[in-house]
Amino acid sequence: MSFKMKYDIISDLLPTGTKRRPGGKINVKFLVAHDTGNPGSTAKGNINYYRNSPTIAASAQIFVDDECIRECIPAVHGTPERAYHVRYNVTTDNAMYGADANDAAIGVELCWGGKIDGAKSYARYVWVLAYLCYKFGLDPKRDIVGHETLDPKRKIDPSNGLKHIGKTYNQLITDVAAEYKECSGKSAKPQAASVKSGKTHKVVSGDTLYKIANVYGTTVAKLKALNPEIDVLALQVGSTLLIQEDCKSTDSGKSPVYGTISKNSPTLSHLAVDYKTTVANIEKLNPGINPLKLQIGQKILVGYKSASTSSSNTTKKTSTKKVDSRLAEYLKHKPVRPYPGSPVKRGAHGKDVEAIQRALKISVDGDFGAATEKAVKHYQAKFPFLGVDGIVGYNTWNVMF
Missing domain, CATH: 3.40.80.10 (Peptidoglycan recognition protein-like)
Structure with a gap:
């Protein structure tokens, strides 16, 4: 039509x-x-x-x-x-x-x-x-x-x-x-609200999605993804926003494993090392998490383990091994360009991709394609404490910037 x-x-x-x-x-x-x-x-x-x-x-x-x-x-x-x-x-x-x-x-x-x-x-x-x-x-x-x-x-x-x-x-x-x-002849109808449970926020007068995101240490993009039915520019007082979904296993045979942000493990990178997982996996399990606004004592879902076993790939290591000391030096300081909040990988577009391309000294077009992914892998390979996956996650970003 x-x-x-x-x-x-x-x-x-x-x-x-x-x-x-x-x-x-x-x-x-x-x-x-x-x-x-x-x-x-x-x-x-x-x-x-x-x-x-x-x-x-x-x-x-x-x-x-x-x-x-x-x-x-x-x-x-x-x-x-x-x-x-x-x-x-x-x-x-x-x-x-x-x-x-x-x-x-x-x-x-x-x-x-x-x-x-x-x-x-x-x-x-x-x-x-x-x-x-x-x-x-x-x-x-x-x-x-x-x-x-x-x-x-x-x-x-x-x-x-x-x-x-x-x-x-x-x-x-x-x-x-x-x-x-x-x-x-048609309405631009938002998706119907899905039934979810987890951390929520009740909208009060003066609220904006940007303000709410700052309060909860998340991003507007993540709030929009969690609340597709919400009119983001005309929030209704009294409506309820989902801030973070319940991190419950969909497999009744498994139970969630949580890590805790602490002075010894202040970043997702530390938790990833502690629990033998990756930052990308932790971010996927916690869609409302902003890696830049973690708080001491905050519980983070790091994976699942079988209820019938005492150990699994997500059970915390008994050793005291922490983040590689060389990586830790990079993580001590804020990057000159703030981390965007989630990994940047193939298919991404925009200013963050342009910044990555400039840092890699390759052609700058703002599109994260095969050439950029290859350049990222080449860059990661120079640092033995970085995973070589072609994805600019929290660790790679902090080293790069």
């Missing part, structure tokens, strides 16, 4: 090779809602300003006013390109979507104020956000985020512009979802 094209999207592209239009293809994962912050400025006026100031590294793909929708950097007319609409040094976009907004999101600017008819401008803004969700397979309730959410210390858009039109951000998201349904 096609999408109802209520409005035209005018192609008004900026010249290539400037800081306003830096180039570079993007894989669209989400949308960033902006407003211009300049009352009375029109879509065409803003684009003309960009055109006349090509040395400034700030831009967005689409501008919307009461008369038109204009695209100045390819988003729907041609292959989507990068625009500089969110600072790279903010990290909320990475936590929420696993990517920098400039490299994975389309920026849509709302024009408001002055002689602009706010109702008409808003209607076009809502429609184009809905259309972009349809075109790129996004969920309006999950995959649109306000600039102010990503950069709260500096930005107040789009809520500031919406306020002058008599709207709120939550109303915008609701209206985009309704527009999506009307124009496509």
Whole structure:
């Protein structure tokens, strides 16, 4: 079924090779809602300003006013390109979507104020956000985020512009979802909630997924995976979020084995050595764990053992052997680039992969393919205390950075 094209999207592209239009293809994962912050400025006026100031590294793909929708950097007319609409040094976009907004999101600017008819401008803004969700397979309730959410210390858009039109951000998201349904004939329905048990959090006023993730030492991406039915940008007060699943064995013949974070074993790497397992396996067993925010006394599932036997591959060694002293030296210090929270391996994309490729001194394209995996293995082989598996886990990351 096609999408109802209520409005035209005018192609008004900026010249290539400037800081306003830096180039570079993007894989669209989400949308960033902006407003211009300049009352009375029109879509065409803003684009003309960009055109006349090509040395400034700030831009967005689409501008919307009461008369038109204009695209100045390819988003729907041609292959989507990068625009500089969110600072790279903010990290909320990475936590929420696993990517920098400039490299994975389309920026849509709302024009408001002055002689602009706010109702008409808003209607076009809502429609184009809905259309972009349809075109790129996004969920309006999950995959649109306000600039102010990503950069709260500096930005107040789009809520500031919406306020002058008599709207709120939550109303915008609701209206985009309704527009999506009307124009496509279908709802972007989230998955039905599954029945799970484990550590939970009851949403209170003022909660955001990012705030909750920080409180529990996890990531937004993991919370989204555990709670597919939750509207991450409009959490309902009183709703319950699963923070971490119960780590119960699905095999009734086995029982879980837990390790404890302590002064002698302060990291997952230490537990992996203690229990003859791997960091990757521990992270898989504990989807809510953030290796950078472990606490002394915290219980970590490290594996399972047969209830009928006294020893297994996950029984803690009786010897006092700890992490290799050479690795321990690397683990004493924080890496110059923070560990992303989970292993980076073949199939991954983005800035972390680019950083790895730069560290390995190979071609940088942001895609973790066979060549990168081979280079990682070659790098790991230089260090006898690293496993050679081609995966950049916690240990390899700390040595590399």
